[in-house]
Amino acid sequence: MEFILLVLAVILAVFFGWLLKQSFNTRxxxxxxxxxxxxxxxxxxxxxxxxxxxxxxxxxxxxxxxxSAYAERMELGDWxxxxxxxxxxxxxxxxxxxxxxxxxxxxxxIDDRVARLLPGMALTGLLSFAFLAGQLLAWRELMxxxxxxxxxxxxxxxxxxxxxxxxxxxxxxxxxxMATARLAAGHGTVRVRRSIELCAVYWHFLLVVxxxxxxxxxxx
Amino acid sequence: MAYVAIxxxxxxxxxxxxxxxxxxxxxxxxxxxxxxxxxLTAIFVGVIALILSAMMRLQLGFPExxxxxxxENYYQFITMHGMIMVIYLLTALFLGGFGNxxxxxxxxxxxxxxxxxxxxxxxxYLLSVLILLASFFxxxxxxxxxxxxxxxxxxxxxxxxxxxxxxxxxxxLAVFIVAFTMGGLNYxxxxxxxxxxxxxxxxxxxxxxxxxxxxxxxLLAFPALLVSAIMMxxxxxxxxxxxxxxxxxxxxxxxxxxxxxxxxxxxxxxFGHPEVYIVALPAFGIVSDLLSTHARKNIFGYRMMVWAIxxxxxxxxxxxxxxxxxxxxxxxxxxxxxTTTLIIAVPTAIKVYNWVLTxxxxxxxxxxxxxxxxxxxxxxxxxxxxxxxxxxxxxxLPLSDTYFVVxxxxxxxxxxxxxxxxGAIYHWFPKITGKMYNETLGKWHFWMTFLGTYAxxxxxxxxxxxxxxRRYFAMGNTDFLPASAQDLNAAITVSxxxxxxxxxxxxxxxxxxxxxxxxxxxxPWKATSLEWQTPDTPPKHGNWGHDLPVCYRWAYDYSVxxxxxxxxxxNVPPDKAPAGREHGGDH
Numbered sequence: 001m002e003f004i005l006l007v008l009a010v011i012l013a014v015f016f017g018w019l020l021k022q023s024f025n026t027r028x029x030x031x032x033x034x035x036x037x038x039x040x041x042x043x044x045x046x047x048x049x050x051x052x053x054x055x056x057x058x059x060x061x062x063x064x065x066x067x068s069a070y071a072e073r074m075e076l077g078d079w080x081x082x083x084x085x086x087x088x089x090x091x092x093x094x095x096x097x098x099x100x101x102x103x104x105x106x107x108x109x110i111d112d113r114v115a116r117l118l119p120g121m122a123l124t125g126l127l128s129f130a131f132l133a134g135q136l137l138a139w140r141e142l143m144x145x146x147x148x149x150x151x152x153x154x155x156x157x158x159x160x161x162x163x164x165x166x167x168x169x170x171x172x173x174x175x176x177x178m179a180t181a182r183l184a185a186g187h188g189t190v191r192v193r194r195s196i197e198l199c200a201v202y203w204h205f206l207l208v209v210x211x212x213x214x215x216x217x218x219x220x
Numbered sequence: 221m222a223y224v225a226i227x228x229x230x231x232x233x234x235x236x237x238x239x240x241x242x243x244x245x246x247x248x249x250x251x252x253x254x255x256x257x258x259x260l261t262a263i264f265v266g267v268i269a270l271i272l273s274a275m276m277r278l279q280l281g282f283p284e285x286x287x288x289x290x291x292e293n294y295y296q297f298i299t300m301h302g303m304i305m306v307i308y309l310l311t312a313l314f315l316g317g318f319g320n321x322x323x324x325x326x327x328x329x330x331x332x333x334x335x336x337x338x339x340x341x342x343x344x345y346l347l348s349v350l351i352l353l354a355s356f357f358x359x360x361x362x363x364x365x366x367x368x369x370x371x372x373x374x375x376x377x378x379x380x381x382x383x384x385x386x387x388x389x390x391x392x393l394a395v396f397i398v399a400f401t402m403g404g405l406n407y408x409x410x411x412x413x414x415x416x417x418x419x420x421x422x423x424x425x426x427x428x429x430x431x432x433x434x435x436x437x438x439l440l441a442f443p444a445l446l447v448s449a450i451m452m453x454x455x456x457x458x459x460x461x462x463x464x465x466x467x468x469x470x471x472x473x474x475x476x477x478x479x480x481x482x483x484x485x486x487x488x489x490x491f492g493h494p495e496v497y498i499v500a501l502p503a504f505g506i507v508s509d510l511l512s513t514h515a516r517k518n519i520f521g522y523r524m525m526v527w528a529i530x531x532x533x534x535x536x537x538x539x540x541x542x543x544x545x546x547x548x549x550x551x552x553x554x555x556x557x558x559t560t561t562l563i564i565a566v567p568t569a570i571k572v573y574n575w576v577l578t579x580x581x582x583x584x585x586x587x588x589x590x591x592x593x594x595x596x597x598x599x600x601x602x603x604x605x606x607x608x609x610x611x612x613x614x615x616x617l618p619l620s621d622t623y624f625v626v627x628x629x630x631x632x633x634x635x636x637x638x639x640x641x642x643g644a645i646y647h648w649f650p651k652i653t654g655k656m657y658n659e660t661l662g663k664w665h666f667w668m669t670f671l672g673t674y675a676x677x678x679x680x681x682x683x684x685x686x687x688x689x690r691r692y693f694a695m696g697n698t699d700f701l702p703a704s705a706q707d708l709n710a711a712i713t714v715s716x717x718x719x720x721x722x723x724x725x726x727x728x729x730x731x732x733x734x735x736x737x738x739x740x741x742x743x744p745w746k747a748t749s750l751e752w753q754t755p756d757t758p759p760k761h762g763n764w765g766h767d768l769p770v771c772y773r774w775a776y777d778y779s780v781x782x783x784x785x786x787x788x789x790x791n792v793p794p795d796k797a798p799a800g801r802e803h804g805g806d807h
Contacts, residue, residue: 001486001490004444004490005537005538008440008537011440012440012534012537015436016530016534019421019530020527020530022420022421022422023421023422023523023526023527026420026422026523028420028422028423028522028523028774029518029522029773029774029776029777030773031772031773031774031777031788031794032772032773032794033418033772033793033794034417034418034420034771034772046413047333047334047409047413047414050408050409050412050413051333051334051405051408051409054404054405054408054409054439055401055405057439057440058401058404058439058440058443059443061439061440061441061443061444062443062446062447065443065444065447065487065490066447069447069451069462069483069486069487072480072483072486073462073479073480073483076478076480078478149454149458149459149460150458150459150460150461150475151477152461152477152478153460153461153462153477153478153479153480156454156460156461156462157462160450160451160454160460160462
């Protein structure tokens with residue numbers, strides 16, 4: 001359970017540290033008018049940004065738990081390691097490029113270069129779907145080698161980790177599709193830009209999650 | 221800035237102002253309606269779980285005379301009773317019900333930040349409840365794996381409900397977690413983002429602190445249940461071996477290889493222990509507000525109370541293995557988890573002392589909500605003290621499989637939170653409905669429930685010390701148990717049926733008061749927090765009329781010296797407060 005404890009320690013330290021900072025040295029029993037400047041937004045962020053941060057914390061907890069379970073299981077004597085297909089390197093590369101593409105699009109959204117938005121989104125989507133297709137191909141390779149889901153725990157963990165990571169990406173692609181549809185329909189509004197910015201953060205998050213998973217799978 | 225963000229949202233509020241009956245009461249995006257929907261659904265399944273427990277008690281008390289419960293049913297009832305009470309009743313009621321109702325009103329916002337997602341959260345929760353209840357009717361019935369669902373027995377032939385019951389249970393849990401996550405995102409974001417001007421974090425009522433921290437715990441802990449539920453579902457349906465070791469079943473090889481049942485226990489309790497505090501922290505918060513309001517005194521040590529909530533929340537993540545002492549572990553781990561478990565007693569004791577000190581020299585009004593709040597202090601101290609016993613490995617091992625544990629956890633996370641639930645319902649009933657409940661019925665309800673639960677659970681501790689094992693369908697002829705143990709068991713059953721029947725008083729009271737209760741007025745308790753200062757009672761859609769409130773003080777300005785009234789609402793500015801001191805309550 002080292003993974004989840006480490007992750008939780010970080011999340012809780014950040015969160016509780018912030019709470020304590022807010023609550024230390026206050027005198028709650030004193031009645032007074034709080035000046036406008038004294039009451040900046042608690043996190044200097046808007047609601048959707050906070051919600052995404054919270055959601056990413058929940059997902060981090062989820063993935064850390066699966067990794068902890070994996071680590072815990074590995075310690076038992078009868079562990080048969082799985083040799084990951086080389087295709088995963090290609091997929092990883094694709095996901096890295098997708099993340100860069102999204103960052104490029106995000107910067108365009110911030111700089112207000114509307115013409116770049118749609119191509120950027122299209123490229124990102126294409127790369128993301130390519131990544132998912134690559135993962136499915138990797139599965140097929142494994143199955144062709146007789147490494148099935150029910151074969152042994154290492155296989156099961158591999159399929160499970162890749163599947164949930166893929167599903168999270170697929171969930172992101174739903175938001176991506178809505179934003180792209182609105183862009184294509186010509187709504188170059190603030191809101192589309194907002195969701196592009198948040199989507200980009202989410203893509204980076206999933207890339208980091210994948211790198212940690214992949215690195216850990218490789219090292220074991 | 222937070223309050224500008226709310227102002228920005230004004231037009232959105234108008235935008236989804238409900239027009240028809242359907243949008244107003246069924247597909248509602250109003251946090252108050254969603255809260256009531258959550259509450260009613262949770263209480264409905266809670267009643268089912270109560271009936272299940274009554275049937276189990278009948279079987280245990282009179283095994284010779286009761287014939288409609290067979291051993292398979294008994295395990296199914298245990299499982300469903302536990303799961304429903306912990307997750308579908310208490311978690312849903314405290315966070316979905318009270319969280320939804322109180323957070324926006326107490327923080328001075330118009331609604332949750334994402335009303336649509338809030339609505340979705342309720343309907344997905346309802347779906348999870350329906351899936352759960354459907355498992356009673358599938359072939360083989362609901363699962364009888366125990367509420368902890370330990371593998372391998374949970375998905376092996378021989379356990380009731382292994383065909384469909386366990387599958388539906390796991391799916392229902394996963395769906396519930398989705399619902400909770402949608403709700404939780406809302407609660408967190410609303411507290412962080414949508415508080416009214418002047419409502420600093422340290423001016424929030426403790427109810428909001430408790431619900432907020434419990435939501436943080438829930439969001440980080442429920443994924444553990446989700447992971448274990450999905451993995452077990454895969455073990456059951458796709459024959460993976462996450463938790464299933466190579467076993468032979470009825471002479472045949474079911475085909476599992478090398479899973480780890482202990483792994484499930486780690487994951488389950490990594491969720492399971494914080495879950496205790498997901499239920500307890502909102503109760504802590506609410507009870508603080510009830511005590512302070514009805515004792516007409518500021519809560520003793522407000523900051524300490526907030527930090528204690530946070531400390532308990534953090535500690536609750538590093539004690540999970542104290543549920544697994546009997547599964548066996550390295551002695552150093554046992555020592556570690558025993559130590560962390562006992563350390564939790566420190567912030568918890570701080571809270572208890574502060575509640576008692578809040579009552580000290582208060583102007584105590586023994587109205588129904590106050591009775592329930594004080595009753596909670598008793599039952600919680602009681603359950604907490606037996607927790608100190610069980611936190612120690614050497615004491616836990618002999619007691620773990622006896623009634624002592626049943627008595628402990630029912631006292632600490634069954635009776636105590638439920639007393640707060642009742643107290644809170646009585647307390648906020650006038651605000652939710654605009655009508656006053658019947659005080660006499662309420663007091664009868666309290667005394668019969670409170671004394672009745674003691675009649676159930678005190679003797680259970682004693683049975684536990686005698687070694688009466690839990691989870692048994694019937695004791696039969698057991699040499700080491702005296703015959704009187706069964707007599708005590710019968711007496712417990714009588715008390716349990718009495719307490720169950722007593723709850724009818726509550727429903728009669730609610731229904732009667734809805735129809736013919738006296739109008740409550742906007743602030744019957746003369747309370748300070750913002751939900752009692754709404755322009756309408758019950759509050760209308762958008763809560764605050766045209767202008768959002770501004771907060772100038774904490775929620776505990778009761779009996780401030782030098783003021784004619786014994787309370788100053790949070791939205792009264794310092795210069796407008798009657799009489800002359802600048803700082804309210806700075807003493």
